[in-house]
Amino acid sequence: MRKMLLTTMTVSLVGLWACAPATTDAPPPPVVSAPAIDGPADSAPAQKLTLGFAQVGAESDWRKANTESIKAEAEKRGHELKFSDAQQKQENQIKAIRSFIAQGVDVIAFAPVVETGWDAVLAEAKAANIPVILSDRTINTQDETLYTAFVGSDFREEGRRAGKWLAEKTNGEASILELQGTPGSAPANERKAGFAEAIADFPNMKIVKSQTGEFTRAMGKEVMEAFLKTPEGQGATALYAHNDDMAIGAIQAIEAAGKKPGQDIVIVSVDGVKDAFLAIQEGKLNCTVECNPLLGPPIFDLAEKLVAGEQVPKITYSEEGVFDENNYADVINDRKY
Amino acid sequence: MASLGRIVSSRHFWPLLVFVLTLLLLRHLSTDFFSISDGRVYGSLVDVFVRGSQVMLLALGMTLVIATGGIDLSVGAVMAISGAMSAWLLTAHEASAGVAIAGGLGVGAVCGLWNGALVAWFGLQPIIATLILMTAGRGIAQLITDGTIITFHHAAFEALGKGYALGVPISVWLVLGMLLVIGAVVDWTNLRLSIESIGSNATASRVAGVPVARVRLLVYVVSGLCAGLAGLINAANIAAADANNAGLYLELDAILAVVIGGAALSGGRFSLTGALVGALVVQGLTTTILTSDVSVHATRVVKAVVVVLVCLLQSPAFRARLQRMIRRRP
The missing domain is CATH 3.40.50.2300 (Response regulator)
Structure with missing residues (x-):
């Protein structure tokens, strides 16, 4: 409400901010590879895969927990994760996705900064036969075949x-x-x-x-x-x-x-x-x-199925609880975000 | 008739009138407009002053900067930095309230010094110089908080935003204190004259012997200090440092307050009380809208319409045209 006049214009940018509405600006970082562990440690012996993930940024505690869940799950299952932080900028995310395509990753996942403007780069991914998973936010497009699956909150x-x-x-x-x-x-x-x-x-x-x-x-x-x-x-x-x-x-x-x-x-x-x-x-x-920001497990579940050539549902909603005085004590100590 | 005309054309008349009308409307809408309970003031009227205290502080600093022909876009980000700094001192170092306040104010002053140096010593355009900190500042604040909202529990520090002294909220005392200090300094020294002459014509001022660079540096430091104090109140109020949202877009409200208060963005004459009235007009509208049943999507439009009206009524050109229209009527 303090936001006056000019802010109406910025509201559309904030539009998709799911669980925390804010942004920062900083120079775009390079795409980095998280260290991968050879061979799955304890989980079912799925085929080792490479997943490129283009994250929005680190604008909130929720987002930080989201990032950490994805990194931890990659390490746990022994998959290679190429992680890019877009610092809230669509052009950084598009660049990251292009570089994932060039590197020939098995699956691309990303949390779109904004809803529109993805058709061109997703068509490139489709042409390269790389499946795309949308994480926690959807996109606006005429062509629903440009992405393979969505995982996130309802x-x-x-x-x-x-x-x-x-x-x-x-x-x-x-x-x-x-x-x-x-x-x-x-x-x-x-x-x-x-x-x-x-x-x-x-x-x-x-x-x-x-x-x-x-x-x-x-x-x-x-x-x-x-x-x-x-x-x-x-x-x-x-x-x-x-x-x-x-x-x-x-x-x-x-x-x-x-x-x-x-x-x-x-x-x-x-x-x-x-x-x-x-x-x-x-x-x-x-x-x-x-x-729930802990989308690492469902994303890698989908990725493993895709690499194995199985069909996946178009929409996967994450498991989410309702906590009140009766059950908050079960999770309060594990809550990191 | 002539004296009425003089009152109507005074710089403060229209904003004050709008503020009073807003308060009348708020009084009508609110069930608790003003009361004193347990020796403390309470009610919607108090909310206007308490919630408005942050923009009032920013407007005090901003009006000096604008009077020199400059502008300070960084104040919102500086609020985030000072709040983050004090919260970090309180939590990570278990500092006392005094240290946390000094830390927050200090970092605000340093930010002001940075802006002032860029403008006064290196001749950058004020809008560019302060834009740097406006964009980078929130990043700095996030570095301090490590990207999280730092929540703290510290009664003495939280008193800045929630406490009372002599039955009046401390944040209101702080605004009053800042007004008196700045007012005393500019009017008991030749600072007002220096600031207004720089805003009117910097080159002529320099030739006339006004220490242009030093005065410019000073006004940005004061603006940084005011923003630092506003940031402390912001953090104390919610008992947390929210680097993403603290002071977001408040630089715009502060500039608006100064303009409503009757100052020209081109520099020159300034009025500290005018800036405060401007801030109160903005906050009075906000509180009234929140108390009323205006729909979420219409609130910004309502505010914008009132602000445009105030600015138009203050414009001599608009008033002259209005007068001609009225006179033409048979």
């Missing part, structure tokens, strides 16, 4: 799960405040739509206020502060935030208004980052729906 399902959890928790009765993500971004649109679907069956669940918190803590706090000074906000019994960071900011605003987060207002958010688990532990957050 944002709409995340919203549905948040809605279902809240319906159960409140017995289908709640006045809900909603903190939306960056307007126009896929996770914000889908998480909003999914949640609305889930609560549509409950006539006594209503969203009474909805504004954007831009996926950040500071804006989550500021918007919540304003909400709590409206008639609707004062009567609200629940908060749905499109990501954990906004919920964490909102918790502070609820406390400042003299209410108890987690008790006076039931809070559910999406992502499942470490700080959210800590908030559940403190009893201030009630539930977080996971947006």
